[in-house]
Amino acid sequence: xxxxxxxxxxxxxxxxxxxxxxxxxxxxxxxxxxxxxxxxxxxxxxxxxxxxxxxxxxxxxxxxxxxxxxxxxxxxxxxxxxxxxxxxxxxxxxxxxxxxxxxxxxxxxxxxxxxxxxxxxxxxxxxxxxxxxxxxxxxxxxxxxxxxxxxxxxxxxxxxxxxxxxxxx
Numbered sequence: 405x406x407x408x409x410x411x412x413x414x415x416x417x418x419x420x421x422x423x424x425x426x427x428x429x430x431x432x433x434x435x436x437x438x439x440x441x442x443x444x445x446x447x448x449x450x451x452x453x454x455x456x457x458x459x460x461x462x463x464x465x466x467x468x469x470x471x472x473x474x475x476x477x478x479x480x481x482x483x484x485x486x487x488x489x490x491x492x493x494x495x496x497x498x499x500x501x502x503x504x505x506x507x508x509x510x511x512x513x514x515x516x517x518x519x520x521x522x523x524x525x526x527x528x529x530x531x532x533x534x535x536x537x538x539x540x541x542x543x544x545x546x547x548x549x550x551x552x553x554x555x556x557x558x559x560x561x562x563x564x565x566x567x568x569x570x571x572x573x
Contacts, residue, residue, distance in 0.1 A: 428452045469511035476507050478524040481557040484549025486532040486542035495523040525569060528562055 429445070429452050436443045482492050493503035496519045506512060512520075527535075532542050 470514055470517045472506070472509050472512045472517075475512060475517045475520040478520055478557060479503070479507065480549065480552070480554040482524060482527055483545045484554045484556055485528075486537065486546050487527055488532075488537055488541045488545050491532065491535070491537055491541075492523060492527065495527060496520060521565065521569070524557075525562070525566060528557070 429448050432448050432452065433443070433445065435441075436448070479492055483489060489503060490500045493500045496503065498506070506516065532545070533539060537545075
């Protein structure tokens, strides 16, 4: 295998960084070696050259990322209503640390925004105590919401969300 093309300093180590095309060639060569597929570097370079114009057409998930504020307003509303972060995270299929980390992000994926809305619509209007949250947990969650000034989502807005989700299904 040939040495990578040097295009500048590495952001982490200060050393040379291969070009994206060179990285693609190196990765494909490594995969070919691992799977015992005989392929020459020239063939590999031609393959990468052939597909590189199409790589730009692959959507970047960051370009489709949603602003997280509206979604996490729903989470905050549930917490203010007495749902613990752990319970909300569980409903979303996440752990508490994962949800806490996500809530610090400015953008989330469309799939995550949908998970937040589904969890919100399922838990909204349900008494957390009836769902098994301890009175102490409910009190702590409500106090957390109040201390940050979080507000409950108005019922009219929830009705519009439910109507929208019924029409989308």
